[in-house]
Amino acid sequence: MSLLDQIVPVKDSAMAELAQAGDLGMLDQAKGRYLGPEGRFTALMKQLGTLPKEDRPLAGKAINAAKIEIESALAARRSELELQALIPKEPTDFTLPGRRRFPGRLHPLTQVTHDIVRCFRKLGFAVADGPEIEDEYHCFDALNTPADHPARDSQDTFFLEQRAGGGSLLRTHTSSVQIRVMSSQPPPVRIVVPGRVYRRDNADATHNPTFHQIEGLYVDKAVTVADLKGTVEFVFKELLGDEVKLRFRPHYFSYTEPSFEIDFSSSLTRKMGKEWLEIAGCGMVHPKVFEAVGYDPEQWSGWAFGFGIERVAMIRYGIPDIRLFYENDVRFLRQF
Amino acid sequence: MKITYQWLRQYVEFPWTPEELAERLTMLGLEVEAVERQSGDFEGVVVAQVMSREKHPNADKLSVCRVYDGTGERQIVCGAQNFQAGDKVPLIVPGASLPSKPGEAAFIIKVGKIRGVESQGMMCSAEELGLPPKEDGLWILEASATVGQAFAEHMGRRGSDVIYDLEITPNRPDLNSLLGIAREVAAVTGNPLRIPSVDFSSDQTSGFASMTGPVSELMKVRIEAPDLCPRYTARVICGVKVGPSPDWLRSTLEKVGLRSINNVVDVTNYVMLETGQPLHAFDSHLVAKGASGVPTIVVRAASDGEIFVTLDGQHRKLSHEMLLIADEEKGIALAGVMGGRNTEIHENTVDILLESACFKPTPIRRTSKTLGLRTDASYRFERGSDVEICDWASQRAVKLILETAGGNLASGVVDEYPMTEIAKAILLRHAKVGQLLGVEIPDARQVAILASLGFEVLPAETEALPGCAIFGVPSFRVDIKREADLIEEIARLFGVDKIPSTPPRGCVGAHAFDSVYDELMGVRGLLSAAGLSEAQGQTLIGDEAAGWAVGAEGMTGLSNPLSAEMNVLRPSLLPGLLDSLRHNASRKNGDVGLFEIGRVFPFINGKVEEHRRVALALTGERAPSFWSGTDREARCNAYDLKGILEDFFEAFGLKSMVYTRRVESDPLFHESAVIALGGKVVLGEMGLVHPMLAKIHGLRDPVLMAELNLDLLLARRHAAKHFKPLPQFPSxxxxxxxxxxxxxxxxxxxxxxxxxxxxxxxxxxxxxxxxxxxxxxxxxxxxxxxxxxxxxxxxxxxxxxxxxxxxxxxxxxxxxxxxx
The missing domain is CATH 3.30.70.380 (Ferrodoxin-fold anticodon-binding domain)
Structure with a gap:
């Protein structure tokens, strides 16, 4: 058979094998069988030199055309197979659980604190803090607490050992920060103070020796009870929803006069079977407190209010036991 | 303080239901902590009057009556024959039930038709009311009976009542009494306060004619500590008959939780509840005679180590800080706290010496605290009692003792009152009220409110001061000290709910911590994004746990810890986090990543420090469980923790951190490294918790922890960020x-x-x-x-x-x- 006659059958056979190759490996093998050093098509090209000179142009042209055809078929098949290789072997089961990353959560007390801080900041309050180890002056005396008030007793308040400074105690409320801030800056004052406080109570479902309070203080010219009510209502509506109702009951705190306790009523309290639930204490800063920090009570007036963060968190999330906050069980922490 | 609805009514009239009273008291600042309803005898039975009696149209033996029950007329069908129009009878109203015999169901009265005629209740016989049978038919009551009165009341039996438990704030000792509370109610309603009579001469039973002589000849009082006892009054009643109290007295005391002892002691308790003034009765024959030949009361400081037996039989060891009521030989009462066994009233007592005194709060509080003995009396004296009420309360008690125990009162009173307290007067600027409350209250209204509470305008002083008024402070209001206190009274009675709410006003607050707060929230955000949840640990931990982090010399202890598990302030956050890991492991949560931001209180160089730290803890599986993959079981190791720290430092703006392996051993860490900024400024440490320690805490997997000084971290960070051009050419x-x-x-x-x-x-x-x-x-x-x-x-x-x-x-x- 003449060389010229062999070209088309070899080419056709090559084209068929390339088309049949099921993956990239088989394709490379097929390529080797035709275009490799020992390949059948390579053999034809080698024969070209043995032809008489006058026959060569025609045969050469035919071989070239065939080679181009094979190579483009090879390239086409290769890209086809490459694409196939990228496609996953098995279909995805979209109902299978995904691979979780579980970012950490902020502690519920942090979340509640931050929500409260955000409400106050909308009103231009700055966040303030102070030491947790306090002295009697900042925790009691300057807040007009009588010398023999039970809160000052070692029954109720933690005192540090002698070598740590006589009379040093763990602050029993964040109100000590009122004194520190007012003593160090002139009025007006507008601060919100979140922080840890300590009472000498044995731990039970509603007590922990360590807990958190947050407190707002506003001192300016002509501040009134009406301002206090307006701000308290704003903060609690932001915090607990517009439907919340508040009432102010006369009460007694040594550092405010007049003093009130605040009860709220909402679907949350009704769920707990109560119309009113006590949530905070407040009042107008006592003139004696102003005198202690060197503010003139004739010039300035102000209000303060404060409440327990655990209590708000317990009401808000329906948490029955305060100790859960301090156990740090991850199943608890991940719920918030 | 417990009061009852009916008892309060004796001192003031008010138009409120029991529920409304609770609400009113709460809004006055007397928070109602509990309400208890007590059903009485003869529930639903009232004294009624028959207005007319007609024959029943369908029955010969029945009659149809119109009966007035005090509020309206009812139609009653009745089978009895022994009565006529105008008679007063017990009537039971529908809904109430007749007393049942043992084993029988109670018979509930309903509105029903008897032979076609409606009957709205039932007129009763004595037998039907569970009392001994009287005449045949209805019980015809005496003509003087009050129509509409509860039958129980008519009979002097216990009526239904509502008992309130009130929280009295410590600044208002005057409210620890029925009269004090009634005074508030009177001020709100405008109704008069009904102060009980102390008029003995009108009393028929006391037999003054045979009294034994003036009291000043029967006894003496000597106050040796006038600064602690400003006033001591005493009266003597001779010939009393000690016995059980009458029903009204016993049941009143029992309703508010006091046990009835005998008529004399019960009266002293009753008057204490009524007036707020504690009283004490001694058997005067047991009080030793002094030099003058008569029993002599000495008010003096106790001697150190003096032993005294109180009423409850306890032997009490006294100190010189305590105030003692004594005679010339021995102590006879712990002043203001509890009487003594040696002079107590007993069934054979005939002559009594009645004390009504004023003691200062401090010695009473000290005595009560040192001895662990709290009584109704000490509770009241600790909070401050009204010096002016001593004599009145004594007269009131005398009147009731004469009524209930008989006897003769020695005339006059021994009243040692060496230094009369000067009444306080306070200036109120009317304009100031509006300035503080944010609501305009007319001057006249301000004066009226204060007057209703017993504050009287002093006209002579007031005249010279336009826009102002000077008020005399009643002696029972020990809490009123300055203008703001008067304004509070006005706000309370005016009604806080009537003060408008004004929207928050503009002003920008400033405090150095404000930006720190944001930085701390930033740290929280970064660490939670790294997969750690935020923990909150106890500040107070045990010295044993604290010992994992520092030596004993580095701990700050409490002088009054609650327990050995909470006796020091945490010197580090790590022991607390380790305990949280333990808690989780014990609940089968083995895979835990936590961080905590909080303060620590190490004792360094002779003083306690307080600074912020952040701590991290990691244990268990590296990744949340998944159903495929080769290293599914991989546990966290030190490099996981370090990776979190590196990410955190980079994002937080801290560069060139050097981790230097520690050579010295450490109770907490098996292997650890010091983390220092630029190799110089030590920021904290990280390490692998000692496997033995982990095992003790129930932790099987490696436990990695780190702790950093957060104050230093904040000071050293470079939060400012600068853009670096992206590379243009290949690498x-x-x-x-x-x-x-x-x-x-x-x-x-x-x-x-x-x-x-x-x-x-x-x-x-x-x-x-x-x-x-x-x-x-x-x-x-x-x-x-x-x-x-x-x-x-x-x-x-x-x-x-x-x-x-x-x-x-x-x-x-x-x-x-x-x-x-």
Whole structure:
């Protein structure tokens, strides 16, 4: 058979094998069988030199055309197979659980604190803090607490050992920060103070020796009870929803006069079977407190209010036991 | 303080239901903590009057009556024959039930038709009411009976009542009495306060004619500590008959939780509840006679170590700080706290000496606290009692003792009152009220409110001061000290709910902590994004746990701890976090990542410090469980924790952190490193918790923890960020694997790389560490990728090769490395 006659059958056979190759490996093998050093098509090209000179142009042209055809078929098949290789072997089961990353959560007390801080900041309050180890002056005396008030007793308040400074105690409320801030800056004052406080109570479902309070203080010219009510209502509506109702009951705190306790009523309290639930204490800063920090009570007036963060968190999330906050069980922490 | 609805009504009229009273008291500042309803005898039975009696249209033996029950007329069908129009009878109303005989169901009265005629209740016989049978038919009551009165009341039996438990704030001792509370109610309603009579002469039973003489001849009082006892009054009643109290007295005391003892003691308790003034009765024959030949009361300080037996039979050891009521020989009462066994009233007592005195709060509080003895009396004196009420309360008690126990009162009173208290007067500027409350209250209204509470305007002083008024403060209001206190009274009675709410006003607050707060929230955000949940630990921990972090000298202890598990302030957050891991492990949560931000209180250089730290803890599986993959079971190790720290430092703006392995041992960590900024400023530590310690805490997997000084972290961070242009030209990477000695650290390699100063070197990255096959003992293979880049052009292979070969040669020399 003449060389010229062999070209088309070899080419056709090559084209068929390339088309049949099921993956990239088989394709490379097929390529080797035709275009490799020992390949059948390579053999034809080698024969070209043995032809008489006058026959060569025609045969050469035919071989070239065939080679181009094979190579483009090879390239086409290769890209086809490459694409196939990228496609996953098995279909995805979209109902299978995904691979979780579980970012950490902020502690519920942090979340509640931050929500409260955000409400106050909308009103231009700055966040303030102070030491947790306090002295009697900042925790009691300057807040007009009588010398023999039970809160000052070692029954109720933690005192540090002698070598740590006589009379040093763990602050029993964040109100000590009122004194520190007012003593160090002139009025007006507008601060919100979140922080840890300590009472000498044995731990039970509603007590922990360590807990958190947050407190707002506003001192300016002509501040009134009406301002206090307006701000308290704003903060609690932001915090607990517009439907919340508040009432102010006369009460007694040594550092405010007049003093009130605040009860709220909402679907949350009704769920707990109560119309009113006590949530905070407040009042107008006592003139004696102003005198202690060197503010003139004739010039300035102000209000303060404060409440327990655990209590708000317990009401808000329906948490029955305060100790859960301090156990740090991850199943608890991940719920918030 | 417990009161009852009916009892309060004796002192003031009010138009409120029991529920409304609770609400009113709460809004006055007397928070109602509990309400208890007590059903009485003859529930639903009232004194009624028959207005007309007609024959029943369908029955011969029945009659149809119109009966007035005090509020309206009812139609009653009745079968009895022994009555006529105008008679007063007990009537039971529908809904109430007749007393049942044992074993029978109660018979509930309903509205029903009897032979076609409706009957709205039932007129009763004595037998039907469970009383001994009287005449045949209805019980016809005496003509003087009050129509509409509860039958129980008519009979002097216990009626239904509502008992309130009130929280009295410590500033208002005057409210620890029925009269004090009634005064508030009177002020709100405008109704008069009904003060009980203390008029003895109108009393028929006391028989004054035979009294034994003036009291001043029967006894003496000597106050040796007038600063602690400003007033002491005494009266003597002779010939009393001690016995059980009458029903009204016993049941009143029992309703508010007091046990009935005998008529004399019960009266002293009753008057204490009524007036707030504690009283005490002594058997006067048991009080020793003094030099003057009559019993003598001495008010003096106790002697140190003096033993005294109180009423409850306890032997009490006294000190000189306590105030004692004594005679010339012995103590007879712990002043203001409890009487003594040696002079108590007993069934044979005939003559009594009645004390009504005023003691200062301080000695009473001290006595009560030191002895652990709290009584109704000490509770009231501790809070401050009204010096002016002593004599009145004594008269009131005398009247009731004469009524209930008989006897003769010695005339007059012994009233030792050496220094009369000066009444306080306070100036109120009417304008100030509006300025503080934010609501205008007319001046006249202000005066009226204060007057209703017993504050009287002093007209002479007031006249000269326009826009102002001077008020005399009643002696029972020990809490009123200045103008703001008067304004509070006005606000309370005016009604806080009537003060408008004004929207928050503009003003910008400022405090240095404000920005720190945001930075702390930033730290929280970064660490929670790294997969750690935020923990809140106890500030108070046990010294044993604290000992994992610091030595005993580094702890700050409490002088009054609650328990050994909470006796020091945490010197570090790590013991607390370890305990949280333990808690989780015990609940089968083995995979835990936590962080905590909080204050620690280490004792350093002779003083307690207080600063913020952040701590991290990691244990268990590296990734949340998944259903596929080869390293599903992988546990966290030190590099997981370090990775979190590195991410955190980078995002927080802290560079060039150096981790130096600790050589010295540590109770907490098996292996640990000090973390220092630039190798100099120590920020904290990280490490692998000692496996033995982990095991003690029930933790099986490796436990990694780190703690950093947050104050320092905040001070040293560079939060400001600057844009660095993105590279325009491609980089070239060359990898090298080297065999080096185990002791050569990654830091040592990096240092050698820096020394080599390879041109165009852009970055170095470790991508493999390998030990074992093909390596000598004590050697490891480390593989690094070096990236070369020129900012302005593409580097040629030749340039890179030249630089890289020089670098490798340097490393081989410097680290005694072999290129693999």
């Amino acid at each position: 070239v990477r060359r990898d090298v694997a080297m065999g080096v000695a185990e002791a050569i650290s990654h830091d040592a390699v990096l240092q050698a790389v820096r020394q080599a100063r390879a041109t165009h070197l852009d970055s170095v990255e470790l991508f493999d560490v390998f030990r074992g096959k093909g390596l000598a003992e004590g050697a490891k293979s480390v593989a690094y990728a070096f990236t070369y880049r020129h900012p302005d052009r593409t580097l040629t292979d030749a340039e890179v090769n030249l630089a890289h070969e020089k670098l490798v040669a340097h490393l081989v020399r410097q680290l005694q490395a072999t290129v693999r």
